[in-house]
Amino acid sequence: MSEKPxxxxxxxxxxxxxxPDQTQLALQVFSDAIIRVCPIDALPAASYAVVAKPQPTQxxxxxxxxxxxxxxxxxxxxxxxxxxxxxxxQNDRELIMDYRGQxxxxxxxxxxxxxxxxxxxxxxxHEEIDATAALTLTKQLDPDEAFYGLGDKTGFMNKRGYxxxxxNTDDPAPQMENFTRLYKSIPVLYGLRQGRPYGLFxxxxxxxxxxxxxxxxxxxxxxxxxxxxxxxxxxxHRLADVVANYAHLTGTVPLPQRWTLGYQHSRYGYQDAPxxxxxADGFRQHDLPCDALYFDIDYMHGYRVFTWDPGRYPDPxxxxxxLHEKGFKAVTIIDPGVKKDPGYxxxxxxxxxxxxxxxxxxxxxxxxxxxxxxxxxxxxxxKTRQWWGQCHLALTKIGVDGIWNDMNEPASFDGPIPDDxxxxxxGKKSTHAKMHNLYGHNMSxxxxxxxxxxxxxxxxxxxRAAYAGTQRYATVWTGDNHSLWAHLQMMIPQLCNLGMxxxxxxxxxxxxxxxxxxxxxxxxxxxAGLFSPLFRNHSALGTRRQEPWLFGEPTLSxxxxxxxxxxxxxxxxxxxxxxxxxxxxxxxxxxxxxxDEDRQVYDIDDEYLIGEALLAAxxxxxxxxxxxVYLPAGQWIDFWTGKVIPGEQEIRAAAPLDILPLYGRVxxxxxxxxxxxxxxxxxxxxxxxxxxxxxxxxxxxxDDGYDFAYQKGEFNQYHVTFxxxxxxxxxxxxxxxxxxxxxxxxxxxxxxxxxxxxxGKYQLIDKN
Numbered sequence: 168m169s170e171k172p173x174x175x176x177x178x179x180x181x182x183x184x185x186x187p188d189q190t191q192l193a194l195q196v197f198s199d200a201i202i203r204v205c206p207i208d209a210l211p212a213a214s215y216a217v218v219a220k221p222q223p224t225q226x227x228x229x230x231x232x233x234x235x236x237x238x239x240x241x242x243x244x245x246x247x248x249x250x251x252x253x254x255x256x257q258n259d260r261e262l263i264m265d266y267r268g269q270x271x272x273x274x275x276x277x278x279x280x281x282x283x284x285x286x287x288x289x290x291x292x293h294e295e296i297d298a299t300a301a302l303t304l305t306k307q308l309d310p311d312e313a314f315y316g317l318g319d320k321t322g323f324m325n326k327r328g329y330x331x332x333x334x335n336t337d338d339p340a341p342q343m344e345n346f347t348r349l350y351k352s353i354p355v356l357y358g359l360r361q362g363r364p365y366g367l368f369x370x371x372x373x374x375x376x377x378x379x380x381x382x383x384x385x386x387x388x389x390x391x392x393x394x395x396x397x398x399x400x401x402x403x404h405r406l407a408d409v410v411a412n413y414a415h416l417t418g419t420v421p422l423p424q425r426w427t428l429g430y431q432h433s434r435y436g437y438q439d440a441p442x443x444x445x446x447a448d449g450f451r452q453h454d455l456p457c458d459a460l461y462f463d464i465d466y467m468h469g470y471r472v473f474t475w476d477p478g479r480y481p482d483p484x485x486x487x488x489x490l491h492e493k494g495f496k497a498v499t500i501i502d503p504g505v506k507k508d509p510g511y512x513x514x515x516x517x518x519x520x521x522x523x524x525x526x527x528x529x530x531x532x533x534x535x536x537x538x539x540x541x542x543x544x545x546x547x548x549x550k551t552r553q554w555w556g557q558c559h560l561a562l563t564k565i566g567v568d569g570i571w572n573d574m575n576e577p578a579s580f581d582g583p584i585p586d587d588x589x590x591x592x593x594g595k596k597s598t599h600a601k602m603h604n605l606y607g608h609n610m611s612x613x614x615x616x617x618x619x620x621x622x623x624x625x626x627x628x629x630x631r632a633a634y635a636g637t638q639r640y641a642t643v644w645t646g647d648n649h650s651l652w653a654h655l656q657m658m659i660p661q662l663c664n665l666g667m668x669x670x671x672x673x674x675x676x677x678x679x680x681x682x683x684x685x686x687x688x689x690x691x692x693x694x695a696g697l698f699s700p701l702f703r704n705h706s707a708l709g710t711r712r713q714e715p716w717l718f719g720e721p722t723l724s725x726x727x728x729x730x731x732x733x734x735x736x737x738x739x740x741x742x743x744x745x746x747x748x749x750x751x752x753x754x755x756x757x758x759x760x761x762x763d764e765d766r767q768v769y770d771i772d773d774e775y776l777i778g779e780a781l782l783a784a785x786x787x788x789x790x791x792x793x794x795x796v797y798l799p800a801g802q803w804i805d806f807w808t809g810k811v812i813p814g815e816q817e818i819r820a821a822a823p824l825d826i827l828p829l830y831g832r833v834x835x836x837x838x839x840x841x842x843x844x845x846x847x848x849x850x851x852x853x854x855x856x857x858x859x860x861x862x863x864x865x866x867x868x869x870d871d872g873y874d875f876a877y878q879k880g881e882f883n884q885y886h887v888t889f890x891x892x893x894x895x896x897x898x899x900x901x902x903x904x905x906x907x908x909x910x911x912x913x914x915x916x917x918x919x920x921x922x923x924x925x926x927g928k929y930q931l932i933d934k935n
Contacts, residue, residue: 170187170188171185171187171189172187172230172233172248173185173186173187173230173233173234173235173246173247173248174230175228175229175230175235175237175246177228180195180196180197180221180223180224181193181194181195181196181210182194182195182196182228182235182237183207184235184246186248186250187248190250191206191207192204192205192206192207192246192250193205193206193207193209193210194237194244194246195210195221196221196224196226196237196239197219197220197221197222197224197399197416198221198222198224198239198412198415199224199226199239199240199241199242199402200239200241200242200401200402200403200408200409200412201219201399201400201401201402201412201415201416202237202239202242202244202399202400203397203398203399203400204252204396204397204398204399204400205395205396205397205398206394206395206396206397208395209394209395209397212395212397213593214370214636215372215605215608215609215634215635215636216368216370216416216417216634216635216636217370217399217416217417217636218416218417218418218636218639219415219416219417224239225239225240226238226239233247233248234246234247234248235247240257241256241257241402241403241404242254242255242256242257242262242400242402243255243256243257243259244400251265251267252265253265254365254400256363256402260361260363261309261360261361261363262358262360262363262365262402263306263358263360263365263367263400264306264307265305265306265307266305266306266307266308266385266386266388267307268385268386270305270382270383270386270388271382271383272382273381273382301376301390301391301392302390302391302392302393302394302395302396303388303389303390304388304389304390304396304398305386305387305388306386306387306388307385307386308380308383308384308385308386308387309360309361310384311360311361311766312327312358312359312360312361312380312387313325313327313358313359313759313769313770314326314327314356314357314358314379314387315356315357315358315359315406315664315667315757315759316353316355316356316357316366316664316667316668317331317353317354317355317356317377317664317668318351318352318353318355318633318664318665318668318670319349319350319351319353319643319645319646319661319662319664319665319670319673320347320348320349320661320664321342321343321344321345321346321349321657321661322344322657322660323344323660323770323772324659324660324663324664324757324759324770324771324772325769325770326356326379326664327379327380328379328380328381329344329379329381330347330376330377330378330379330381330382331347331348331376331377331379332347332348332374332375332376332377333348333352333353333354333374333375333376333377333604334348334352334374334375334603334604335348335349335350335351335352335576335603335604335606335607335632335633335634336348336349336350336576337350337574337576337578337631337646337647339647339681341649341651341653341654341681341682342646342647342648342649342654342657343653344657349645349646350576350607350631350632350633350645350646351607351632351633351634351637351643352372352375352604352633352634352635353633353634353635353665353668353669353670354368354369354370354371354375354377354389354635355367355368355369355413355417355635355668355669356368356369356377356379356389357406357409357410357667359406359759359763359769362763362764362766364403364404364405364406364408364409364763365400365401365402365403365409366399366400366401366402366403366409366410366412366413367389367398367399367400367401368398368399368401368413368416368417368635369389369391369397369398370397370398370399370635371391371393371394371395371396371397371398372601372602372603372604372605372634373391373392373393373600373601373604374391374392374600374603374604375389375390375391375392376388376389376390376391377389377390378390392600393600393601399416401413401416405763406759406760406763407752407760407761407763410667410751410752410753410760411750411751411752412751413668413669413751414669414750414751414752415751417635417636417638417639417669418636418638418639418669419638419639419669419671419747419748419749419750419751420638420639420642420669420670420671420672420744420747420748421625421639421748422625422744422745422748422870422877423625423627423642423672423744424624424625424627424872424873425737425741425846425872425873426458426459426496426845426846426847426872426873427458427459427569427627427642427672427701428700428702428737428740428741428744428846429456429457429458429459429702429733429734429737429843429845429846430455430456430457430458430459430702430703430704430730430733430734431457431458431459431460431461431498431701431702431703431704432446432450432457432459432460432461432703432704432705432714433460433461433463433498433703433704433705433706434461434463434705434706434707434708434712434713435463435464435465435680435705435706435707435708436463436465436706436707436708436709437462437463437465438465438479439479439480440479440480440481440482440483440486443460443462443486443490444486444489444490446460446714447460447489447490447493447495448493449714449716451493451494451844453715453716453723453727454727454844455715455716455726455727455730456730456731456733456734456843456844456845457495457730457844457845458494458495458496458845458846459495459496459497459498459568459569459703460490460495460496460497460498461498461499461500461571461703461705462497462498462499462500463500464500464502464537464573465479465708466479466480466483466499466500469506469538470502470506470537470538470539471505471506471508471511471513471538472501472502472503472504472505472506472513472538472558473501473513473558473559473561473562474513474561483565484565484566487565487566487567488566491566494844494845494847495845496568496569497566497567497568497569498567498568498569498570498571498627498629499562499567499569499570499571500571500572500573501559501562501570501571501572501573501614502536502537502572502573502574502575503543503544503546503572503574503575503577503606503610504534504536504537504538504541504542504543504574504577504578505517505523505538505541505542505543505544506538506539506540506541507531507533507539507540507541507542508538513558514542516554517542517544517554518531518542520550520554522544522545522548522550522551522554522555523542523543523544523545524542524543524544524545524588524589524590524599525545525588525589526588526589527587527588527589529589532584532588532589534579534580534581534582534584535579535580535581536574536578536579536580537574543577543584544610545590545591546606546609546610546612546613547590547591547592547593547594547597547602547605547609548591548593548594549593549594551591551613552609552612552613552616553613555610555613555614555617556613556614556616556617556620557617559614559617559618559621560621563617563618563621563622564621568627569618569626569627569628569629570614570618570626570627570628570629571628571629572607572610572611572614572628572629572630572631572632572641573631574631575606575607575610575611575630575631575632576603576606576607576631576632577603577606577607577632584599584603585599586598586599586600587599587600590602604634605634606632607630607631607632607633607634607637608632608633608634608636608637608640610630610632611628611630611633611637611640611641612640614626614628614640614641615628615639615640615641623874623875624873624874625873625874625875626640627642628640628641628642629641629642629643629644629701630642630643631643631644631646633670635668635669636669637670638669638670638671638672642670642672642673642674642700642701643665643670643672643673643674643701644673644674644675644676644701644703644705645658645661645662645665645673645674645675645676647676647680647681647707648675648676648679648680648681649679649680649681649682650678650679650680650681650682650683650684650685650688650689650706650710650711651679651682652688652787652788652789654675654679655679655688655691655692655695655787656772656773656787656788658675658692658695658696658699659695659772659773659774659775659785659787660757660772661673661675662674662675662699662700662755662775663753663755663756663757663760663775664757666700666753666754666755666756667753667756667757667760669751671700671743671744671747671752671753671754671755672700672701672744672747672754673699673700673701673755674696674699674700674701674702674703675696675699676703676704676705676706677689677692677693677696677699677702677703677704677705678692678693678704678705678706678713679692679706680705680706680707680710681707681710682710683710683711684706684710684711684713686718686719686722687789687790687824688789689713689715689718689722689726690721690722690725690726690824690825691785691786691787691824693715693725693726693729693730694725694729694785694786694826694827695783695785695786695787695827697729697732697733697736697783697785697827698736698740698754698755698775698777698781698783699755700740700744700754700755702733715727721824721825724825725824725825728825729827731842734840734842734843734846735839735840735841735842736777736837736839736840737840737843737846738838738839738840738851738854738867739777739778739780739781739837739838739839739840740754740777741868741872742778742838742866742867742868743777743778745868746778752778754777754778755775755776755777756775756776756777757771757775757776758771758774758775758776758782758797758799759771760776761776761779761799762799762800765799765800765815767797767799767815768797768799771797773785773787773794774796774797778837779832779835780831780832780835780836780837780859781806781829781830781831781832781837782798782803782829782830782832783827783828783829783830784796784820784827784828784829784830785827785828786822786827786828791822792821792822792823792824793819793820793821793822794819794820794822794828795817795818795819795820796817796818796819796820796828796830797816797817798812798813798814798815798816798817798818798830799814799815800814800815801814801832801833801834802814802832802833802834802860803830803831803832803833804830804831804832804833804859804860805829805830806829806830806831807826807829809916811833811860812830831857831859832859833859833860834859834860834862834863835859835860835863835865836856836857836858836859836863836864836865836887836889837856837857837859837865838854838855838856838857838865838867839854839855839856839857839914840854840855841853841854846872848871848872848873850869850871850872850905850906850908851908852908852909852910853908853909853910853911853912854867854908854911854912855911855912855913855914856887856889856894856911856912856913856914857914857915858889858913858914858915858916861889861890861892861915862889862890862891863888863889864886864887864888864889864890865886865887865888866884866885866886866887866899867884867885867886867887868882868883868884869882869883869884869885869903869906870882870883870903870906871903871905871906876903877903880900880902881902881903882900882902882903883898883900883901883902883903883906883907884898884899884900885897885898885899885911886899887911887913889913889915892915892918893920893931894913894915894920894922894931895929896911896913896922896929897929898927898928898929901927907924908924909923909924910922910923910924911924911929918935919935920933920935921933921935
């Protein structure tokens, strides 16, 4: 009896492929540039990451010579009877090609007894997913293929040649490029194959492994311990288009409160209320702009969440009011571990409402974190998220402005949480093996909803652990870095890849969290991180303190210079966040994002773009007072000297200790805000627009900066142009009349123009 041929059946937006062995595959067309691939029995399936719905899309599905072809306006997919699949662009040029050879495991020259010996000696053996026991995709690797994305994995901008695990892990040891996993699992991968961009998003929260040519230069692979093989093919004309399509798929970063873009300061180790006031006064006395101070775990009573130590913080409401009077917001840390302590209200109430994860025998699962023996809220259960949210009233009702979610991988001191521990998956019984990578995501979701309901403001939630889509609820930071030059260097690839992975609101601990910083390292870090979306200095108990006035001169003056400079750029950053929300464009981005046709930028790790107008090239090596800077196509203006420099060349830039090499792109414009010591809810009264070159246009966004009124149309938009030596400002939207600038200045070269608002229009009144 002959084998049945491959067949394809179309039902609305889904093509059902039936292979000769009678297994079935679904290709679900979300849009011209997004196609989901999964087993038939995975349809429909809920996703914590994906928020987009399939849109009506013109496509064809045919079978010719036993090969199925699914074609949209942007992607051409071929499916073969032997289960292989190839993806091409609209011009039938290769994008993602199945590898048809045999995999060759990396030869590590290790026998079983040698592996055990290495582990005993302290050099642990290589840990990886066994590809024979996992669901695996293996794709052909082109000689010039480059890879980006995957969130904040360690190492370099281009991930080719490395392997990574997606298993959220708290490992405070100095994280270097050999670390395969950190705190987040963001399994989106961007490729450039012969200059042609594509994306792959693997939407499966189980533990997975990505090898990007480490095992062999012939292929790259994705493996996951449990099914289904559920992934999305993402196309786009440029890399920026692919990134935007991924953002559309998983959701964009909501517009933050304006103050969250200011400088924030934290330390694990501040002892009591008087010290917090002393730190606040130190910033004001030393003329150092700052918007927020953080309370790490030491504020709690015995590390019990949602409590305050009565001896060290006898009146937290009064303390927070005092900080508010001085212009500081208060952000408190919250860990998920609840101390197992009968008589402790949070534990007793959680036990009563049955919100903690269970052992297979039905008992509350107990491990140990900061408070000692602890239980874990089951955030995959909707009623747990609601209960957890209500716990935040203990903080929001006394004026806390933001919540910092930590230890939510979830971390555990007494060994890993067993895979069979019973968790919930939106109310359905599940396991830790599936819900581990989603734990921080669901905790952030609960916190976001609570703060939105309780404060009426845009929630400021910062989380250490995350999954794809968590950007809808929280900003992130890269976790426990160290005061090492290598970690300063790694900041740029981490934040740029996070930005392309959907997390535009991201930062790292300026100065380093662990170890002891030096004056030079701290100085270079505040310069390098000037445009880091989350701009926070954080250090650990037992390390050198990082308040800038403790370092004396010239560190203090340089630190002050860049804090003040940061505040002048906040209107530009806020505009970029508006674009991040509406169009999925990252705020801080690698050069390859905008210049993906230039192979010179594929492996640049020590420069980055801020929007399309600015290029920063910080010094990230000890003792250097100059550096090579690659400027891509176009013309660039040295921010400090005004010198015009042609692009597509490498230049030697002078960079003494107080200089961050910074360049404006000719033909662009940026808003330049007034100086601030801290940001309030009051709108700015003036705004300047700095022009790079002789001709530019710019669209500027403005709202009240703190609530959701903008969603009802309460915002302003300004179209600013400069051409033929003349400025013009047009109000394209005026939904926030209380915020309209009475006066706008346009600065171009050595010329300055003033425009005044009269009867709803800006009129030129002065030229200097």
